Amino acid sequence: MSKKLFSFMLGELSIVRLICNQPKCGAIAEMPIARLVRAASVKCPCCQMPYEDENDGPLKMLGKAIHQLKQQKDVDVEFVLPDTQR
Numbered sequence: 102m103s104k105k106l107f108s109f110m111l112g113e114l115s116i117v118r119l120i121c122n123q124p125k126c127g128a129i130a131e132m133p134i135a136r137l138v139r140a141a142s143v144k145c146p147c148c149q150m151p152y153e154d155e156n157d158g159p160l161k162m163l164g165k166a167i168h169q170l171k172q173q174k175d176v177d178v179e180f181v182l183p184d185t186q187r
């Protein structure tokens with residue numbers, strides 16, 4: 102039997118879901134990737150804790166990388182999630 106795969110193109114990414122790991126919070130917030138790039142700091146909308154220490158932390162870098170790769174004409178990026186269930 103063939104393996105099922107779930108795949109999607111990077112260009113399809115538009116929203117990230119952020120799950121706060123602060124004890125007693127655990128809020129889940131969805132944010133447009135464009136806002137990740139523009140936001141001065143990314144913080145939990147519930148407990149207000151910043152998700153990263155620096156202004157240019159990995160969340161902002163992720164947003165910038167996705168934004169720049171969407172503009173890239175020489176390559177398309179596809180993510181593939183293999184079906185691990187048997």
Ligand SMILES: [Zn+2]
Pocket residue numbers: 121122123126127128145146147148149150
């Ligand atoms: Zn929180």
